Amino acid sequence: MSIEARFKLDYPGFSLDVDLAIPGHGVTAIFGQSGSGKTTLLRCIAGLERASGSLKIESQSWQDANYFMPVHQRPLGYVFQEASLFPHMSARRNLEYGMKRVAAADRRVAMDQAIELLGIDHLLDRLPGHLSGGERQRVAIARALLTSPRLLLMDEPLAALDLARKNEILPYLERLHDELEIPVLYVSHAPDEVARLADHIVVMDAGRAVAQGPLTETLARIDLPIKLGEDTGVVLDGRIAERDENWHLARVEFDGGSVWVRDSGHALGHHVRVRILARDVSIALEPQHDSSILNTLPAEVIEIADDAHPALALVKLRVGKSAVVARLTHRSARGLDLSPGAKVFAQIKAVALIG
């Protein structure tokens, strides 16, 4: 089960040229800066934009050289950046609009389920004009789900919202991920959203897909042409292995090591994801015992690459079977005589638990 997309599109000053194989499960982030073509790519997949090329979803053709399936016949759900609810219909009628147009036999998401999942029970009789931005977006997501899509397309659904509204919606998106088996393509330029939600990632730059693959592997790549600056870092999937009630800390075990994080109340064995930014990782040749740093992991240097600023280097480290990226100055790298294969200690100053 997978999504195969090949598109070519030429506009004045912009061209899209991609060849993608996206897994047919989980959340795939389409990540890139503004103008990198990520929204255009999503619109091509929906059929809202007519590019030449081909598109196959689970071996069903949506587009090829001789065929273009009209948007309204594609079993997809689309969430726009602005909720785009129909202003003349109540939230409930907005929800029903798409659902009524799907044959009863094809409905796999029930009204009650969508309402409960997005927590919009109390909003149903209101017109969109009387909903907050976050509430509107939740209704829009439920509306898209109720068409029982085989593929859910989300175009920066949080970008138009402030931080508080974002934090209001993110948990719902995570539930979506955990409870429904619908593959999601999630367009975003926000590394924190991607780190939190995605399983796979496609990195877009100037209309090309410059990298694609599982999130953890791809974020650990330091050879990519686009630099994330302060957001460079890795994401590790792990589970809570130990809780230290005295110090309010929890130990997260991942493939090849473990780190202590602030205890956020998750039970033992709970699956969590941690994010370690490159700027928070430093390298020492010996373990430091007289330091405030809690997490020091034995590691091996795999690769050293230039960062955006000429003073800085990115160092990819292997910790067990996982990878961590450290950012240091070239001078420090030379001072420590770092080269691939060197055995070092990664000192991790901060670890963020992200759901």
Place this chain on the structure above:
Amino acid sequence: MIEAADLTAVRLTIELAGLVTILLLLIGTPIAWWLARTPSRWKGPIGAVVSLPLVLPPAVLGFYLLVLMGPNGPLGALTQSLGLGLLPFTFPGLVVASVIYSMPFVVQPLQNAFEAIGERPLEAAATLRASPLDTFFTVVIPLAKPGFLTAAILGFAHTVGEFGVVLMIGGNIPGKTQVVSMAIYNHVEAMEYGNAHLLSGILLVFSFVVLLSLYTLNRSGKQS
């Protein structure tokens, strides 16, 4: 007291304006939709043709229509070959002329309303499995409701108020083509100011009531 002939003129005017408004909404909607959406290079020329009655003197328009619908005009030849006879100086002829004359007053508000809706609601509807026709009836028409009301008001009012085209095409036949504006003109010509006052007053009050009720409807429609 109002004369029977004047009463007939009032009835005829309302029938004419009502019928023309209905026809204009039916014909004008697809034209306005096309003008609002098309990327075609014909958009400019077609839009200009539709808007022509806004600037053309009614006598000029009436004259051309008379020629077109006359026994030697192409339209006249067509209606004759269909066994409908000739249109000038008949009620149907008046309807055809009024539809053309009032067209821009219906098409322009509709076109503006359609353009104001923008692309997004149509895209959203398409991703919710609505076909283009389905979208038009369930999303476009409800969202363009104020535009439809404005179009209906203007189309109706403009047809009630026309004079030049009616004079050229309809003539002044009581009970057949004599509308209120013609009847008033006749009364003034005959120095019957009392009758002219009465008819003018009726037209004034009627127009005001129609406009007021539609604008009120329009406003409450926008608020909901």
